[in-house]
Amino acid sequence: MALLEVSGLGVDVAGLTLLDGISLRLDRGGSLGVVGESGCGKSLTALSIMGLLPPGLRPRGSVRLDGADLLDADDHALCAVRGRRVAMVFQEPMTALNPVKTIGAQVAEGPRRHLGLSRRAAREHARAVLHRVGLDPSRVSPDQYPHELSGGQCQRVVIAIAVACGPALLIADEPTTALDVSTQARILDLILDLVADEGMALLMISHDMAVIAETVTDMAVMYAGHVVEAGTCRRVLGDPRHPYTRGLMDAMPRGSGRPGEPLAAIPGTVPPPGAWPAGCAFRDRCPRADAACAIRPPLVADADGHAVACHRPFGAGERS
Amino acid sequence: MAWFIAKRAVALALTLVAASLVVFGVLEVLPGDPALLILGVNAREDTLAALRESMGLDQPAHWRYLAWIGGLLTGQLADSLTYDVPVTELLVPRIAVSLPLALMALTLTVALALPLGVLAAARRGRAADGAIMGASQLGIAVPNFWLGILLILLFAVTLRWLPSGGFPGWEAGVGPALAALIMPAVALALPQAAILARVTRSSVLEVLGEDYMRTARAKGLSQGEALWHHGLRNALIPVVTIMGLQFSFLLAGTIIIENVFNLPGIGRLIFQAIGQRDIVVVRDLVVLLAAMVGVVNVLVDLSYAVLDPRLRRGHLRGAHG
């Protein structure tokens, strides 16, 4: 049985579809990357798995963790799962931490709740976890406040909060986007290190193909609320079939790749929900689109499990 | 922290000097001769002159100002023009009425507004929110003195549970004294609570949208736990600002509420003293009230530092706008 099995996940708000037909699978100790431009629904997918969608957003489909459907679970049951079985690292370390609580206290909360530790034991545990994520207590005290730390140090605290209870699945939502380049690499190393040590599964969410290529073995490419291509990184990156995936890869070496910036290789930007064209959502920006694309292409996998949702995919080995 | 307090203390002192100058200046231009007021229009001119001299009224204005301030600083307050006793003797028993009244009102305000404001935010858009916001809209529109009259009507006239006014004095026992203060305190508190509940609600709503609340939820905290452990302290900062302002409204409100309930407090004393042109009492009371407001403002600033570690160590940044 897979650790995480997302099937047919959709999210709607007030009659508008934000996410549709998302299916993902992640084995125990495995790693999966979700890549796409800002606004494609990557973060919504992560929040749906956590059960932390903003009010008004309704999920449908199923999100199974260890076989149990989280979308059916009540909030009490979800509270027992969050932080214990699934944990999440957020994009903005500065705002993800409570400014009025010490970092030690923020890390200790989870263990106190999920591991049944006493106040004192939880504090000791927090100290050890902070040390583990690279915050040496002799240099950064657990009694310090977030504003006294750098962005990279704050992100280490956020990671410490996430891994404090030894979750089976770690979701990292753009964990390095808000950091400077030299810090980015160190934070990614830390995440990979922790995942390997603790045997956690990793769901890495990023707009950056390079980050995905470095950190995970499987990947899914999302566009306008749908998965357009999925498979092993070796297959998807080595032989991209979907024109959008190619566009993302062509854009890779150039520019900063900051979310919201138009891709150099693909004209235009992701249309907002409600403005998706009928049929293939990418066809307005696609150089290969034709009449057939007015019908939404299904996600079809080949024998190796390399799946693509496109009527006019690039052939194997074809140059763009 | 010490530096911070010192800075606030200097600012407070400067404010008080400004307030004392303003009230002294205003009372200088006030028509009426204090000596004439005391002795009456039939007094002989030489008696009047002698009294003016003994009161120091023949001295130049700046000299009289300095003498007054010197008296304030050494606790040697001049005699009231109408009561013929030092102002201190008038003040002490009246502070024993007004200060408990203001504190009771402030406690009631906070005890009502905080839970209701948080509840309304947590139940945003649902029936409880609508009811609380509707009630607060009404509460803001009700003049406190009319609320006082309605309370008298209900609890004193109809139900006969509480006295309709007056104050038996603390020597009559805590029970009767509190019974005399509870209706005035409620009348002062409810309109302020209505305002504070709205501030609390919008502040909590703001905090609910913060990223760290999502982090707290991602740890496995329930909505209520996240709000209690992570939201409240952050939400309190704007609430405390308004509470500080409200304390000065409550003090001023005693002027009118002590009239409604016929309470012998500071507010009634200053109202009467103004009416009787008792400038000695008026100027001392104005500075006293300004000092109380100023001290509360310093306390509010200190509470920011307690609530938010970013505001400690003197480096005050407008982190919360």
Added chain:
Amino acid sequence: MVETPTPTAQTMGGRRLAATAWAGGAVAALVLLTALVSLVWTPHDPAAMDVANKLSDPTGAHPLGTDHFGRDVLSRLMVGARVSIAVSLVAVGLGAGIGVPLGLLASARHGWIDEAVMRFNDLAFAFPALLTAVLITAVLGPGAVNAILAIGIFNIPVFARVARGAALSLWTRPFIQAARLAGRGRTRISVEHILPNIAGALIVQGTIQFALAILAEAGLSYLGLGSQPPEVSWGRMLNEAQTFLFLDPRLAILPGLAIVVTVLGLNLLGDGLRDRLDPRLDTRRADGGR
């Protein structure tokens, strides 16, 4: 008289909020109409005494009964509306008339003028307004005109602050900078371009200040510092009614209700207008986390 934060009920969708704003506006308009009608017609002469018929319950001739001198309560409430509205309107107009130019001046020319306006603001907010109003009316003597002055003075800093804040953000906008490059003077730009663009914020604040002024006027009148007899005011009616509280509570309830209804109507109108006119609300974030 003092600025009260009146956060708007964001919960209510645009339609429902608009409905409460309409209702509030209708109530306020009705009170205004009543005040205007009282200029030419009231059911009875509000000052005509009929001691034989004092403290009468509502009858056909006196729909709201009579007071302790046998005067018609409805007529007195109508005339009272006139005083309340007139005093508040002039006081708010005074505050806006002085405060808005001050705020515009402060935003157009930084430096000491700005600094002076803001310090005056701080001072005015630091001190209980009611106490100072009592002092002012005591110095100048009680009466409607002095009540207007006392209330109006506290509206000056409120309007100065709102005008300055709204104008400051406009000065950086391209169309204002274009006007400056075209050689228009700061004063002319303030009047021609800034003022029309901050009118929305000023109208919203004006509505809320109007409601606060009604409350302040009632308070001063209740203390006997507002308009003097034979003029009628709601606050004074309450003061007189308190003596007869044991005999006839109706006299104490009706003027209070008139105040509450008027203030409530104005506040609802102000909140609704704020949602429509004040763009700052659009930037409010939706709340996350269930």
